[in-house]
Amino acid sequence: MEPRHVAVIGAGIIGICCARALQRDGHRVTLIDRGHPGEGASFGNSSVLATESVIPVATPGIWRKVPKMLLDPLGPLSLRWRYLPHLTPWLLRFLAASRPEAVERISLALESLLDDSIPAYGQLLKDAAAEDLLVRRGWIGAYTTRAALEDYRRLAELQRRRGVEVAEISVAEMRQMEPALSPGLAGGFYYPQVAHTLDPYRVVLAVAELVQREGGRILRRDVTGFRVADGKVEAVETTEDSLPCDAVVVAAGAWSKDLAKRLGVKVPLDTERGYHLTLPTPGIALSRPVYSTEFGMACTPLTGGLRLGGTVELGGRVAAPNWQRAQVLASRGRQLFPDLDTRDASRWMGFRPSLPDSLPVLGPAPAAGNAVLAFGHGHLGLTLGARTGRLVADLVAGRPAPIDLAPFAATRF
Numbered sequence: 001m002e003p004r005h006v007a008v009i010g011a012g013i014i015g016i017c018c019a020r021a022l023q024r025d026g027h028r029v030t031l032i033d034r035g036h037p038g039e040g041a042s043f044g045n046s047s048v049l050a051t052e053s054v055i056p057v058a059t060p061g062i063w064r065k066v067p068k069m070l071l072d073p074l075g076p077l078s079l080r081w082r083y084l085p086h087l088t089p090w091l092l093r094f095l096a097a098s099r100p101e102a103v104e105r106i107s108l109a110l111e112s113l114l115d116d117s118i119p120a121y122g123q124l125l126k127d128a129a130a131e132d133l134l135v136r137r138g139w140i141g142a143y144t145t146r147a148a149l150e151d152y153r154r155l156a157e158l159q160r161r162r163g164v165e166v167a168e169i170s171v172a173e174m175r176q177m178e179p180a181l182s183p184g185l186a187g188g189f190y191y192p193q194v195a196h197t198l199d200p201y202r203v204v205l206a207v208a209e210l211v212q213r214e215g216g217r218i219l220r221r222d223v224t225g226f227r228v229a230d231g232k233v234e235a236v237e238t239t240e241d242s243l244p245c246d247a248v249v250v251a252a253g254a255w256s257k258d259l260a261k262r263l264g265v266k267v268p269l270d271t272e273r274g275y276h277l278t279l280p281t282p283g284i285a286l287s288r289p290v291y292s293t294e295f296g297m298a299c300t301p302l303t304g305g306l307r308l309g310g311t312v313e314l315g316g317r318v319a320a321p322n323w324q325r326a327q328v329l330a331s332r333g334r335q336l337f338p339d340l341d342t343r344d345a346s347r348w349m350g351f352r353p354s355l356p357d358s359l360p361v362l363g364p365a366p367a368a369g370n371a372v373l374a375f376g377h378g379h380l381g382l383t384l385g386a387r388t389g390r391l392v393a394d395l396v397a398g399r400p401a402p403i404d405l406a407p408f409a410a411t412r413f
């Protein structure tokens with residue numbers, strides 16, 4: 001394979017991992033971002049390598065929750081009224097993805113993609129001298145009511161069928177692992193294979209430094225389109241200049257839709273906005289992340305404190321954050337951990353890049369043989385970063401991918 005000059009658009013976790021995997025293949029890489037690396041969704045996520053997430057966001061029966069989504073702006077899954085006309089086609093596809101046969105199909109695709117996602121980080125973080133950022137102590141799903149716990153059993157069963165290791169555990173067992181958990185909980189599930197990182201932003205920065213150390217360039221530019229001739233991208237057009245390249249990867253997260261359109265495909269990409277509160281002095285110690293499906297929230301111990309992060313707000317990229325959604329994470333956190341100290345919390349909102357079927361777009365662009373699309377990782381962008389990088393390197397090299405990429409084709413909609 002001839003080494004080529006590959007332009008990667010977007011320096012979030014996906015773009016940065018693609019750039020490094022391409023560099024390992026011998027290519028010269030230029031990462032292009034209108035901001036600094038890792039300051040998009042990859043900055044403030046919950047930092048969990050959630051390999052148990054073989055279930056789409058839309059699960060059977062979710063349509064019953066739509067009225068509540070519209071009426072409760074602080075709920076774990078909420079929808080902004082004003083955005084509804086714009087969102088309707090996405091929402092209909094989202095609800096269609098919750099049909100049992102669709103869930104089955106999507107979970108198989110997710111299983112294939114999630115497989116190997118933690119080992120893929122092993123080599124990457126070793127090369128970046130940042131192995132200490134990866135911790136493998138599993139995670140706990142905690143439930144406040146018996147009804148919620150029992151309801152989750154059918155999804156845990158689906159996870160088991162997809163090869164996920166999961167054990168239902170009592171409150172006493174949960175508190176043995178995490179003494180800070182409330183004795184008033186109903187029970188939970190333990191996933192021993194799940195890992196987390198101690199800071200998702202530092203993961204991006206460590207890989208960005210590695211890419212630069214090994215000769216890659218990171219340019220600050222706003223990409224507006226492409227110069228395409230004879231079915232190939234010849235250059236990436238930015239607001240400042242035109243950057244010649246031999247191949248291009250679009251990894252611009254929630255902003256990828258317009259760029260994909262310029263490469264010949266309309267994708268129903270939207271955003272699931274999420275919030276976090278990071279508590280510098282939480283007053284409790286956790287060894288591993290704890291998740292609550294009832295609150296749509298993960299609680300992750302990071303080097304900078306305890307992060308309460310998650311929830312979904314369907315409201316597009318333009319509307320201002322509703323900071324009450326971040327604030328409410330504090331009271332929910334106290335329901336799980338009665339001694340939680342939420343003082344001096346920092347808050348954040350980010351845009352998950354989301355396709356309605358909870359699967360990313362990963363594959364060639366229809367209008368240009370040398371362009372690869374890699375975006376829309378929704379709730380799993382950190383988890384799938386290193387694995388996506390390897391698959392993109394396979395696509396650029398023309399090597400057969402180790403998994404079937406048909407479920408991730410941009411043209412599937």
Ligand SMILES: Cc1cc2nc3c(=O)[nH]c(=O)nc-3n(C[C@H](O)[C@H](O)[C@H](O)COP(=O)(O)OP(=O)(O)OC[C@H]3O[C@@H](n4cnc5c(N)ncnc54)[C@H](O)[C@@H]3O)c2cc1C
Pocket residue numbers: 009010011012013014015032033034035036037038039040041042043044045046047048049050221222223224251252253254255256273274275276298309310311349350351352353375376377378379380381382383384
């Ligand atoms: C609250 C919350 C919690 C989460 N928790 C987890 C978790 O625990 N585990 C997990 O796996 N995932 C989690 N996620 C999801 C994860 O954060 C995202 O899937 C992931 O960060 C997406 O990465 P990305 O590189 O595609 O996008 P981004 O990180 O958003 O990067 C895209 C980059 O492209 C750049 N860009 C866009 N358009 C252009 C342009 N035209 N020109 C130049 N540059 C451009 C942007 O500036 C940005 O830097 C969470 C998300 C949220 C919001």
